[in-house]
Amino acid sequence: MASSIRVRATSNGDITEVQALIQHPMDTGLVKDSKGEVIPAHFIQQLKFECNGKDVFVADWGTAVSKDPYVKFSFKGAKKGDDLKISWTDNKGGSDTTTAKIA
Amino acid sequence: MNATTSPHPTRRLILQGAISLALIGLGNLPFGTAHAAANDKYPEEAFRQKGEADAIKALYGKTAEPSDKIKLDAPEIAENGGVVPISVTTTLDKVTSISFFVAENPNALAASYRIPDGTLPAVANRLKMAKTTNVTAIVEADGKLYSATKEVKVTVGGCGG
Numbered sequence: 001m002a003s004s005i006r007v008r009a010t011s012n013g014d015i016t017e018v019q020a021l022i023q024h025p026m027d028t029g030l031v032k033d034s035k036g037e038v039i040p041a042h043f044i045q046q047l048k049f050e051c052n053g054k055d056v057f058v059a060d061w062g063t064a065v066s067k068d069p070y071v072k073f074s075f076k077g078a079k080k081g082d083d084l085k086i087s088w089t090d091n092k093g094g095s096d097t098t099t100a101k102i103a
Numbered sequence: 104m105n106a107t108t109s110p111h112p113t114r115r116l117i118l119q120g121a122i123s124l125a126l127i128g129l130g131n132l133p134f135g136t137a138h139a140a141a142n143d144k145y146p147e148e149a150f151r152q153k154g155e156a157d158a159i160k161a162l163y164g165k166t167a168e169p170s171d172k173i174k175l176d177a178p179e180i181a182e183n184g185g186v187v188p189i190s191v192t193t194t195l196d197k198v199t200s201i202s203f204f205v206a207e208n209p210n211a212l213a214a215s216y217r218i219p220d221g222t223l224p225a226v227a228n229r230l231k232m233a234k235t236t237n238v239t240a241i242v243e244a245d246g247k248l249y250s251a252t253k254e255v256k257v258t259v260g261g262c263g264g
Contacts, residue, residue, distance in 0.1 A: 015223065057219070061213075062213055063210065064213035064230050065214050066230060070229050072228070075223060
């Protein structure tokens with residue numbers, strides 16, 4: 001299965017800018033489907049970015065984060081070619097992990 | 104039957120006692136470690152609060168003061184409440200976390216980001232908004248809380264089918 005995580009991490013020498021797009025329904029548990037049945041809540045709770053053995057960014061999410069979430073941030077202390085590890089876990093115990101090279 | 108079981112009750116009691124002690128021990132262990140790793144824990148309680156003030160209290164345990172050093176970027180009008188691009192940057196020092204609250208969503212806390220040393224205090228994301236209401240960004244800097252608020256007009260809510 002293709003990874004649910006798409007990442008772009010680019011370094012300008014000092015600062016690495018990270019953009020991540022994740023495929024996930026992010027169901028709130030408040031919406032009904034066409035048959036009038038409630039779609040149970042299904043959303044990413046935690047998203048983590050690690051670089052060189054250190055957490056560089058941790059997101060705790062609720063149901064109000066949009067479907068197929070997007071997030072952007074920047075950090076210092078990495079260089080081109082370093083690995084950036086991204087992992088998420090959702091409220092149903094689902095998870096995914098990927099590693100991106102900083103360009 | 105009685106003759107064979109009569110010597111047993113005490114042994115059984117001891118065994119039961121030992122088992123429950125072991126269970127208590129096992130029960131305590133994860134609790135202790137969870138506390139030690141509280142920094143890394145998902146703030147479930149805060150996400151369950153309905154109102155903004157309660158959610159801020161559950162997440163941080165204190166109140167925030169408005170600050171003009173926080174720049175909250177959100178559209179004046181969002182045509183689709185399901186996807187509202189919101190970002191925040193700040194010139195405050197020693198930022199440790201940034202959180203987003205949408206006042207009139209079913210649960211006010213939308214997202215909370217931990218900013219370790221070396222990560223810039225700026226985040227962009229996309230949130231759902233049920234209706235026209237205030238979006239608040241809370242920045243935790245040097246142990247204190249600062250906030251910035253902006254109203255976003257929503258023409259189509261993000262929680263309808």
